Amino acid sequence: MGxxxxxxxxxxxxxxxxxxxxxxxxxxxxxxxxxxxxxxxxGTVYRNLSLLESLGEVQRISCGDGAERFDPNTERxxxxxxxxxxxxxxxxxxxxxxxxxxxxxxxxxxxxxxxxMFYGVCSRCRG
Amino acid sequence: MGxxxxxxxxxxxxxxxxxxxxxxxxxxxxxxxxxxxxxxxxGTVYRNLSLLESLGEVQRISCGDGAERFDPNTERxxxxxxxxxxxxxxxxxxxxxxxxxxxxxxxxxxxxxxxxMFYGVCSRCRG
DNA sequence: GTGTTTGCAAACAATTTGCAGAATT
DNA sequence: AATTCTGCAAATTGTTTGCAAACAC
Numbered sequence: 152m153g154x155x156x157x158x159x160x161x162x163x164x165x166x167x168x169x170x171x172x173x174x175x176x177x178x179x180x181x182x183x184x185x186x187x188x189x190x191x192x193x194g195t196v197y198r199n200l201s202l203l204e205s206l207g208e209v210q211r212i213s214c215g216d217g218a219e220r221f222d223p224n225t226e227r228x229x230x231x232x233x234x235x236x237x238x239x240x241x242x243x244x245x246x247x248x249x250x251x252x253x254x255x256x257x258x259x260x261x262x263x264x265x266x267x268m269f270y271g272v273c274s275r276c277r278g
Numbered sequence: 279m280g281x282x283x284x285x286x287x288x289x290x291x292x293x294x295x296x297x298x299x300x301x302x303x304x305x306x307x308x309x310x311x312x313x314x315x316x317x318x319x320x321g322t323v324y325r326n327l328s329l330l331e332s333l334g335e336v337q338r339i340s341c342g343d344g345a346e347r348f349d350p351n352t353e354r355x356x357x358x359x360x361x362x363x364x365x366x367x368x369x370x371x372x373x374x375x376x377x378x379x380x381x382x383x384x385x386x387x388x389x390x391x392x393x394x395m396f397y398g399v400c401s402r403c404r405g
Numbered sequence: 406g407t408g409t410t411t412g413c414a415a416a417c418a419a420t421t422t423g424c425a426g427a428a429t430t
Numbered sequence: 431a432a433t434t435c436t437g438c439a440a441a442t443t444g445t446t447t448g449c450a451a452a453c454a455c
Contacts, residue, residue: 156429156434177420192437197420199435213342217445218419231387243384247377250394257370259401260358267377267394274386283409283454304445319412324445326410344420345444 160184160191161199165208165223174212174220174230174239214239214268229266233273242269287311287318288326292335292350301339301347301357301366341366341395356393360400369396 163184168175175183181196200221203209210222214232220239229242251262290311295302302310308323327348330336337349341359347366356369378389 154430154433158428158435160436190437192439193419194421194438195436198422201421211342213340215338215340215346219342229381231381231385231389233387234390240385240387242381244381247374247380250374250377251396253374254356254358254369254371254396258358258367258396260360260367261398261404262358262396263361263398265394265396267392269378269381269385269389269392271388271390277388281408281455285410285453287411317412319414320444321413321446322411325447328446 158199160188160195161202163187163191164196164199165203168209168221168223171223172241174222176218176220178218180221212239227264227266229269231269231271231273233276234270235272235276238273238275240273242267285326287315287322288329290314290318291323291326292330295336295348295350298350299368301349303345303347305345307348339366354391354393356396358396358398358400360403361397362399362403365400365402367400369394 164180167180167183177193177196177200180200181191181193184191184196200209200211204211204221207225208223210225212220212222212230214220214230216232216237222241224241227246229244229246231240231242232238233240246265246267250267251265254265255262291307294307294310304320304323304327307327308318308320311318311323327336327338331338331348334352335350337352339347339349339357341347341357343359343364349368351368354373356371356373358367358369359365360367373392373394377394378392381392382389
């Protein structure tokens with residue numbers, strides 16, 4: 152059950168996201184897709200984003216600013232949030248596998264993965 | 279302007295949180311405080327939690343499960359989220375300062391702090 | 406008495422969901 | 431023809447806010 156069918160809306164969302172590195176929110180995606188599909192609904196955007204996430208084609212990022220953000224880069228990587236403009240950027244470094252071993256050392260549960268969030272001021276805001 | 283005045287509700291929230299290591303949500307706090315103050319409102323709980331956060335007396339944690347969580351431990355530390363029961367626990371290790379230096383290396387903005395979230399299965403769920 | 410805090414209810418924002426019709430296979 | 435996907439609107443969930451009364455200093 153649940154064979155995937157093509158949809159131009161979903162395709163358009165994928166295409167839009169693919170060209171982006173700014174981790175847009177569902178609403179931003181919606182606003183942009185609307186330029187090509189004026190009748191698309193926010194619900195469709197949310198549904199497709201959740202679907203794409205479960206297919207492993209996009210990553211959901213919550214940076215605590217209220218709205219979820221979506222990232223077409225599904226490889227493990229860290230993120231940065233600017234405390235001035237609120238932009239979210241990728242940190243170009245490989246996640247430290249050792250961190251998980253270190254954390255496991257004095258922790259009783261089993262650790263399978265981790266994420267990290269860096270905060271500061273982005274280059275644009277520093278001028 | 280803005281001299282702080284005593285309030286038994288705020289005191290009760292601080293007291294409740296102080297004895298907790300499970301990072302309760304505003305709603306859980308509300309439910310519990312209501313046992314001593316049946317008339318307290320959810321709005322008051324939120325207002326006080328935000329106030330306490332700005333006073334640096336509690337820390338707000340967003341782990342992406344919809345609701346914010348509150349932690350009386352304001353020292354920097356990492357967190358763990360169980361993918362089975364959703365519980366949030368502290369990771370008993372010192373945050374790696376070096377991580378920020380590593381991240382800075384190939385990043386243009388200035389990094390001031392970071393957090394990390396570990397995922398896996400807690401000891402209780404593993405049985 | 407002045408200024409802060411509260412309870413209540415209404416407002417908000419982000420996300421989800423039910424349903425009939427449209428699109429895909 | 432069978433099933434998935436969409437648009438719309440209503441429903442949910444988490445959080446904030448306006449206001450008059452209560453409380454603290």
